[in-house]
Amino acid sequence: MKRKIAYPLFAVLICAATANAQDVPRLSGVLPAGAQSGKTVDVSVRGSALLGAKSVWFSRPGGVRDEGVSGRIIGDTVSVDSSAKPLHQAKCANCHELRSPANRSLSPEQWASTVARMVKDHSAPLSPEEATKVTAYLQALTRAGELSVQITVAPNAAPGKRELRVVTANGVTSAATFLIGALPEIASDGAKTSLTAPQKLLLPVTVNGNITASGQRDYFAFDAKKGERVSVNLEAYRLSEPSAQFFNPVIFVLDGSGKVLQKSSGGDTLLRGTDPALVFDAPADGVYTLLVRDLLYHANPLSVYRLTVGAGLPIDARFASGVVSRPGDTVTPSLAASLPIPANAAQVSVAVPQSASWGIYDAPTGFGNLPVFVSSVPDGGAPVADFATAPAVSLPAVFRGNIGKPKSREDVAARHIYKVVTTRPNVPIYFAFKSLGSKLRPWVQTFKPDGTYIDGYYGDGSADFVWNNAFKEPGTYLLHVMDSTNASGA
Structure with missing residues (x-):
């Protein structure tokens, strides 16, 4: 029986000279976009204004240099006749x-x-x-705008995201994402494959691919036993958000006759963003085929993807509740997913760098990078059960929660309620949920302490939002947080 887990996580913060574009060094992509710990790979780094490239360096999210991953430029750079x-x-x-x-x-x-x-x-x-x-x-x-770089990953390098930059004669480039994985990795055979001659996969595995030819279809075959749950997770948008402008990957699971058994085109998945992913329950022993292509059959040198396939992989692992931390602190949140997470990995320790800035910090975990909300504002604590007698929290403050009960729109008992007090007028609310990977459709309302409704703000679920002037006058308020679709706890 399939289990459905909703992740209505949120964090609420309430608080009081140019160069020619052709001369600015920047990166746009890396192929392959990752490597397994302990391996050395040759990659193509793509960007612009990379003339005079001198060196490559890596950092973790938050700007901390990572000495466990190193790179050196190999081959000759190309000169340009201007x-x-x-x-x-x-x-x-x-x-x-x-x-x-x-x-x-x-x-x-x-x-x-x-x-x-x-x-x-x-x-x-x-x-x-x-x-x-x-x-x-x-x-x-x-x-x-292309460099050949040899990247070496230390055996003890933790899985997760790294930021790759190139030092050039004109300065340091923007960052490109490079992922460190724990599974074996291979390169896709790409356009050489076909429905009748797919590339064989030995699970679990991560495949690095690139859709470079219009109409290209990448086929992969894997074995599965009846009832086996095979996770398929494609990363493209998460490698480079601008890629969504030209690359819309879709994945299909086919049977031996080529019949489509399951598909995902992103947005219909367990994941945030536009990347496709699915969990396939094999109906019988046999060989199954995966097809990866662009939704509109487009191609681009930067249409890069990483495809991870394996039995029982919890591809949608995330923090069980919104995680808030101050810069320099260590937090130990629990993980949850639609597939079981091993007991020894269900809780992680996250050390937030002192250099981490306000907002979202991508914390490295064994299941990829997961978002932590970083703020120096005081913690406002948990929702109040008895708001009639509970003390009000002075603003500014940050609150977090996980709406686990259904029908919070109608059932006040299912809502999260916070009691706050402000000495200043026109205090805004910053509401983070999308950046935390939440599927919450937030509806936030303010009330007087006696329960009289004041105002509300509805978020359509597309992005984090700021509700300006939420608390218009100094005083004490009740803040109700609910899911407008009543899907929480489903």
């Missing part, structure tokens, strides 16, 4: 199709076909000679 730059700026810089690689991710081959198409179909003001120069310039910029 003689065509004035021509490109004069005739192409304002064209959506021919913007520089700093603003658009295309392969050298795609740049050549794009320039040719713009000249032929859209009368781009380029002579044949000029088109050749612009094409060569754009291709050189693209190649100069």
Whole structure:
């Protein structure tokens, strides 16, 4: 029998010179986007303005340098002949199709076909000679935006997210995500696979892939016994949030005849964000096929993914309640998931760096990085059971909770109620839930101590929000937090 677990987590905080874009070093992706602890891998680091790259360094979320992961640049960097730059700026810089690689991710081959198409179909003001120069310039910029890096991960490196940066002649790049995994990892055979010739997987495993050809389909085969629960978890959006602009991965589970047994396209999953994931219950002993493709059959050099497949993996593991910490503190939250978590891993210790800034800190755990709300504001404590006699908490304060009972919209007893007092007018509420991985559809209301309704704010579930001027006058208030869909506890 399948168990459904809702995660209506939340945290409420109540409180009182430019450079040319082509010259700014930045990273846009890494392939493969991760490695297993104790392994050394060669990766392609992609970005812009990487000329004169000197070194690579890694840090954990929060900016703490990680000496357990190291990288060195291998191979030669590409030089760029800038003689065509004035021509490109004069005739192409304002064209959506021919913007520089700093603003658009295309392969050298795609740049050549794009320039040719713009000249032929859209009368781009380029002579044949000029088109050749612009094409060569754009291709050189693209190649100069790629580095070959050898990354070594220490055997004791903790699984989770790392931030990779490159030191260049023009400064340090923006960060790209690189994940450390605990499972064996392989590279996808990509377009070489087919429904009749899928790539064989030995579970559990993490596959590193890249959708680079329009219409590309990546096929994988795995064995499963009847009743075995196989978790399938694809990471793309979590590797690079901008990838959602051009990469919308979908996954399918097929039987031996090619019939679709289950699919996920993101948004319909146990996970936050747009990444697809599913838990497949094998109906019989046999070989099953996984298909990964883009929803619209698009392709991009940055359409990078990590596909983790294994029996019983708790892919939606998260903190059982919203976790709040001060910078420099250590917290020991419990974990929950739709599949059982081993007893010896059900509680973790999270040391929040002193350098962690206000907001969300991605804490590394054995099940990936999980969000902790970081704040220096005093802890307001738990919801009140008897708000008639309970003392009011002075603002500013931060509260956290997990609405575990259903029908909180109608049943006051199922709500979380906080009693607060403010000496200042127009005090706002910052309500965090989406960034904590919660499926809560929050509805927040304010009341007078005698129970008289004052005002309310409804969150549609799409993003954390700020309710400005929630407490308009100094005084004592009751704050009710509920789930507007009554889905809590389902």
